Amino acid sequence: MTKILFSDKLDNCVERWKSAGLTVIGPVQRANISTYAAVEHAAELDFGLVLPDRSIKDLFFPQSEPMLRYTIKKESIDTDECLPPSGPRIIFGARPCDASGMAIDDPLFGWDYKDEYWFQRRNETVIVTIACTKADDFCMCTSLKMAPDSTKGSDIMLRPLAGNKGWLVEELTDRGREAFKTIADILQESSDPAAPLAVVEKKFDLDACVAWLQNPENFESRFWKEISMRCIGCASCTYLCPTCHCFDIQDEGDTYTGIRRKNWDSCSFALFTMHTSGHNPRSTQSARWRQRIMHKFNYFPGKFSVNSCSGCGRCSRQCPVDMGITETLQEISKLSL
Amino acid sequence: MSIEEQYRTRAKELLSGGAVKMVIGYGKGSNAKRRRPIFISSADEVDRLVLDDACITNLSGYLVSEGLLSDEKRVAVFLRPEGIRAINILAAESQLDAEQIVIFGFDVAGNEIKALKGINVEEFSDVIDSIKEGAPEAAEEELFEKIEKMSPQERFSFWQEEFAKCIKCYACRQACPMCYCRRCIVDSNQPQWVNTSSHTLGNFEWNIVRAFHLSGRCVECGNCDRACPVNIPLRLINHRMAEEVLGAFDHFAGTSKTQEPVLASFKKDDSETFIL
Numbered sequence: 179m180t181k182i183l184f185s186d187k188l189d190n191c192v193e194r195w196k197s198a199g200l201t202v203i204g205p206v207q208r209a210n211i212s213t214y215a216a217v218e219h220a221a222e223l224d225f226g227l228v229l230p231d232r233s234i235k236d237l238f239f240p241q242s243e244p245m246l247r248y249t250i251k252k253e254s255i256d257t258d259e260c261l262p263p264s265g266p267r268i269i270f271g272a273r274p275c276d277a278s279g280m281a282i283d284d285p286l287f288g289w290d291y292k293d294e295y296w297f298q299r300r301n302e303t304v305i306v307t308i309a310c311t312k313a314d315d316f317c318m319c320t321s322l323k324m325a326p327d328s329t330k331g332s333d334i335m336l337r338p339l340a341g342n343k344g345w346l347v348e349e350l351t352d353r354g355r356e357a358f359k360t361i362a363d364i365l366q367e368s369s370d371p372a373a374p375l376a377v378v379e380k381k382f383d384l385d386a387c388v389a390w391l392q393n394p395e396n397f398e399s400r401f402w403k404e405i406s407m408r409c410i411g412c413a414s415c416t417y418l419c420p421t422c423h424c425f426d427i428q429d430e431g432d433t434y435t436g437i438r439r440k441n442w443d444s445c446s447f448a449l450f451t452m453h454t455s456g457h458n459p460r461s462t463q464s465a466r467w468r469q470r471i472m473h474k475f476n477y478f479p480g481k482f483s484v485n486s487c488s489g490c491g492r493c494s495r496q497c498p499v500d501m502g503i504t505e506t507l508q509e510i511s512k513l514s515l
Numbered sequence: 516m517s518i519e520e521q522y523r524t525r526a527k528e529l530l531s532g533g534a535v536k537m538v539i540g541y542g543k544g545s546n547a548k549r550r551r552p553i554f555i556s557s558a559d560e561v562d563r564l565v566l567d568d569a570c571i572t573n574l575s576g577y578l579v580s581e582g583l584l585s586d587e588k589r590v591a592v593f594l595r596p597e598g599i600r601a602i603n604i605l606a607a608e609s610q611l612d613a614e615q616i617v618i619f620g621f622d623v624a625g626n627e628i629k630a631l632k633g634i635n636v637e638e639f640s641d642v643i644d645s646i647k648e649g650a651p652e653a654a655e656e657e658l659f660e661k662i663e664k665m666s667p668q669e670r671f672s673f674w675q676e677e678f679a680k681c682i683k684c685y686a687c688r689q690a691c692p693m694c695y696c697r698r699c700i701v702d703s704n705q706p707q708w709v710n711t712s713s714h715t716l717g718n719f720e721w722n723i724v725r726a727f728h729l730s731g732r733c734v735e736c737g738n739c740d741r742a743c744p745v746n747i748p749l750r751l752i753n754h755r756m757a758e759e760v761l762g763a764f765d766h767f768a769g770t771s772k773t774q775e776p777v778l779a780s781f782k783k784d785d786s787e788t789f790i791l
Contacts, residue, residue: 209676210746231744241682242712315546408552410576412686414744428711441712444684449702498690498742499572500544500551 182368183336183361184344188220191361192270198360200304201267203237205230214269214276225271225342228314229490233420234269234276238299239283241417243440245295245427250434260437262295268304268357274328274335275319275490277307279420281331285482286423295440304357307332308345313376316491318504321384324489326376334358337372346372381504382511384475384485390514391476397468401513405506406467408499413444415493415502416470421486424450445469471506518630519566522593522619529591531558535617536588539577541570552577566593568623573736575601576692579610591617596631596646597736599639600769601692604732604776606636610695613637613772636772647767659751674722680745681718683711687725687749690742693732700724722752730756731777734769763788 183191192202196218204223206215212230214237217223244260280300287296309327310317319325329335333354336345347365349355358365390396416422426443429436443450446467451460460466478486487503494502516524522540529535542553542563550569554577555561575598577583578590594602599620606613613636620631620639633639662670685701688694701709701721709724710717733753740750760766763786766777 209680210748211680231746242714242717407554408577410686410689410742412689412742413682413684414686414742417682417684418744426711428707430710430712439712442682447685447702449704494545496744498686498738500549502545505545 180368181347181365182339182344182370183347183365185342187344187364188223188270190364192217192220194360194364195268195357199266200357201265203267203269204271214272223271225308228310228312228317229273229275229492231418231492231496233279233418233490233492234272234305235279235283235420235422237267237269237303238280238296239423239425239442241442243295245438245440247437248429248431248435262298264298264302266302266304267299268306270306272305272307272332273310273490274307274324274326274330274332275317275488276420277305277331278324278328279331279488279490280305282421282482282484282486282488283423285484286478289482304333304353305331306334306336306354306357308336308338309372310376310378311338311373313378314491314495316495316502316504317376317378317489318381318491318494319489320378321381321504321507322485322487322489323384326378337375339370340373343370346370382507383514384507386514387507387510388475388479388485390510391472397472401509402468403462403464405509406464406501409446409463409467409501410499411446411448411463411466412498413442413446414496414498416444416446417442418492418496420488420490420492421474445473467506471503474503475507517566518621518628519564521630522566522621523561523564525619526555526561526564526591527558529617530555530561534589535591536586537583538564538591538593538619539574540564540593540619541566541572541574544569564593566621566628568626568628570621570623571595571737571741572690573598573601573692573734573738575605576690576695576738578602578616579605579692579695581697584611584615587612587615589615589617591619593619593621595622595736596620596639596642597734598692599631599636600643600646600734601736602636603643603769603772603774604693604734605695606772607774608732608776640771643770647770655750655754658748659754662751675715675719677747678718678722679715680747681713681722682745683713683718683721684744686742686744687739690738691729692734692736692738693729694725722747722749726752726756729753731760731764731766732768733757 195202201216203214203216205227206222207224212227213232214230214234246260247258249256287293329350333351335348338345349358424443425440428439428441431437452458474486494504526538538555540553541550542565544551550565552574553563574592602616605611617634620633622629622631631642709720735753737750743749760777764777
C-alpha cells in the first residue's frame with residue numbers, strides 16, 4: 179500500500195498550501211510558451227508537457243537580479259543591499275531533469291562563496307517532481323546515467339498512475355514531508371500500479387566521452403571546429419539549460435545613483451571573455467563551444483564530482499541550427515571507439 | 516532527376532572543378548523533421564546534401580562569417596527567394612562581393628520544391644519582383660490584422676507581454692543575416708549604451724532597437740522568429756516595419772545589389788511626415 183494523491187484532489191491541495199502561506203508554482207502554458215509559474219488553481223497546471231520550454235532554474239537564479247542600490251555622495255557611497263523576496267514556495271510538477279539540475283548547481287553556488295540569493299530560494303522551496311511517462315527525440319537523461327524517475331534534487335517524487343488519475347507519493351526529504359503533512363488527510367492509501375515510465379534511448383557512452391575530453395591531446399582537435407561550424411553564437415542553449423549558471427555583474431544608472439544587477443551571461447558570446455585590451459582568449463565560436471562542453475563534462479566534474487548536465491535536452495531541442503550537447507557527445511563517442 | 520539530385524550533381528561539378536571552395540546547404544538533422552546547415556568542401560561529400568520542404572533556415576548569414584570570403588574564392592549556397600534578397604542587401608551594404616556567390620536557388624510551395632533558375636544574384640530579379648506582389652501567409656496575416664486593429668494601449672500591452680518573455684539570448688540577432696556587425700551596439704560597454712539586463716525596459720530597448728535597425732533591410736526570412744526560444748512573434752514587427760518603409764519610400768528591400776539602403780540614402784521627394 180502506498181499513498182496516492184488523486185488528480186481531482188489537487189485543487190484542494192493547492193488551496194491548503196496557499197492557506198499555509200506557500201506560493202504554488204507549476205508547469206503552465208502562457209503567451210505561447212510553456213514555463214513554470216505561480217498559479218491560483220490546479221486547473222492552470224499542464225501535466226501533459228514532456229517538459230516546459232523553460233527550466234526551473236529561473237525560479238532560483240533569475241535572468242536579472244538586483245543586488246544593491248547605490249548613491250554616490252561627495253564623501254561617501256550609500257549602499258542598500260537587495261535580497262530576494264522571501265517566502266516559502268512549492269513547485270508542483272517539476273521534471274526529474276530540472277530538479278536534479280538544481281542539485282547539480284548547489285555545490286557551485288556554495289563553493290568559495292555562499293550565494294545567498296541562490297540558497298535563500300533553495301531553502302524556501304519544496305520541489306515536488308513528477309516522473310516522466312513520455313519523452314521526445316531530445317530527452318537524454320539515461321545517457322547522463324539518470325532516469326525518468328531520478329530523485330536527485332527532489333523533495334517529493336510522484337509517479338503517475340495509469341490513466342492520469344493521480345500519483346503515487348514518495349516522500350524524500352524532511353522539507354517534502356513537512357509540506358505534505360498539510361495535505362496528509364487528502365492522500366489516500368491504494369495499491370494502484372504506476373503507469374510505465376518513459377523509455378529514453380541511451381544516445382552516447384558518457385564515460386568514453388569524458389575520457390576523450392580529459393585527454394589533453396584532444397583540446398586542439400579539428401573536431402571542435404567541424405562540430406561547431408554552424409553554431410551561430412546565441413545563448414539559447416545556455417539560457418534554457420537548467421545547470422548553466424554563469425553571470426555578469428552590471429551597474430545600471432547614472433553617475434550618482436544606480437542599481438547593481440546580476441545578469442545571466444553565456445560562454446557562447448564573444449564578449450564573455452573579451453579583455454579590456456581587445457584581446458579575446460576565446461576568439462572563435464569553436465573555442466567557445468569547446469569551453470561549454472569541457473566545462474560541463476570535464477572541469478565541473480573535476481571540481482564537484484558531478485557532470486553539469488541533467489539530460490533535459492533543451493539545448494538540442496531549441497537550437498536554431500540543430501546543434502546541441504547530444505550531437506557533440508554522440509560524435510565524441512564515435513571518435514573514442 | 517529530382518532537384519535534390521540535380522543540385523548534388525551541380526555541387527559535385529563545382530567542387531571538383533575548383534569553381535567553388537565550399538557549398539553551404541542543408542543536411543539531415545537530429546530527427547526526420549529537422550534539417551541542419553552543412554558545409555561541403557569536398558566533391559565526395561555532396562551526397563550529404565538534402566533538399567526538401569524542411570529546408571527553411573536562411574543560410575545567407577554564414578557568408579559573412581569572418582574570413583570566409585576574404586580569399587576571393589567563390590562559395591555556393593542554397594537559398595530561397597528571401598535568402599537571395601539578403602545577398603542583394605549584403606552586397607549593397609558592402610558586406611560581400613556578389614560575384615563570389617553561386618546561388619542554388621529554390622522555393623517551396625506546399626510540399627513541392629521548385630528550382631529557381633540562375634546562378635548569379637542578378638538573374639533572380641523576376642522571382643524577387645513576384646514576392647513583392649505576393650500575399651503573406653494566412654495564419655500570420657490574421658494575427659497581424661488583429662494587432663493592427665488594437666488601440667495603442669492594447670498593442671503596447673500585447674508587446675509588453677511578449678517582450679516580458681525575452682531572455683536576451685540574442686538568438687534573433689545571431690540568426691539574422693542582416694545582423695552582421697562584428698560588435699553589436701548592445702555589446703558596446705565603454706560606455707554601456709543599452710542595458711544588458713533582461714527586465715522590462717531592457718527587453719523593450721533591445722527589441723525596439725532591432726526593429727528600427729532592420730527597417731528597410733529585413734527580408735522577412737523568419738530566421739529570428741524561428742530561432743526565438745521563447746516564441747516572441749518577431750516576424751510581425753519586421754513585417755510591420757517593412758510595410759511602413761514600402762508605403763513611405765516605395766522601398767522593397769533586396770531587389771538588386773546596387774539598391775541604395777533606404778535609411779542611408781536621401782531623395783529630394785522623400786516624404787517628410789515625421790521627425791524621428
